[in-house]
Amino acid sequence: MLKSLHKQLLNDYQQDFPLTPTPYRDIADSLGVDEEEVLSAMRDLSDQRLINRIGPIIRPNRIGSSMLVAMAVPGQRLQQVADLISRFPEVNHNYERENRFNLWFVLIANDEGHLLRTLDKIEQQSGYPTMRLPLLADYFINLGFELELDDGCDRLPLD
Incomplete structure (x- = not known):
């Protein structure tokens, strides 16, 4: 709690x-x-794995190169492949989706060559191809969310 x-x-x-x-x-x-x-x-x-990092979010491709990537991974190997991908420091986050392409992640590197080499390594080590989805249009979505406090207050007591 x-x-x-x-x-x-x-x-x-x-x-x-x-x-x-x-x-x-x-x-x-x-x-x-x-x-x-x-x-x-x-x-x-x-x-508790409620936060995984504290750091800035920089708009895509303003510094370095980034890409959204999807993979179709058999369900029985999904966690294993997700864990492999998470070990790459270039991976911002990865997540499961209910789709044939069930593993998605964002990759960020200092330049496009580094990004493409990292994708090649992920494919080689996982044994699965990637669907590479470069940014064509930039949209900002506010992903912040408000938690409700149990006591009905929206701030800590000042005592």
Whole structure:
């Protein structure tokens, strides 16, 4: 079960994470807790796999090269192939979809050559071809979501 602090961190800092030399201290100050509480809560969220990274999201192809990729993987091998793909540092995220092309991921590299070499390695190591879907038009979708606090409050108590 998530504590109020966990939910507030998820609510308030999905998109507006402080870009300062001391972001966790700044978050702690704004919430009226100490920095170690914020760091501990972030570790908890990571351990529970509710967050997997804290970092910027940069529009596709503004820095380096990126591509959406899909694969058709037999169900019995899906987790194994997803785990293999997740080991590549160039993979932003991967996820299952209910489709013949059931494994999708975003690949980001410093240039197109690096990106294509990485895709070739993924195909070679997995044994499955990739469907490469380069960006043709850029659309922004806000993927933030608001969590409901159990006590009906939308903020931590100030006591």
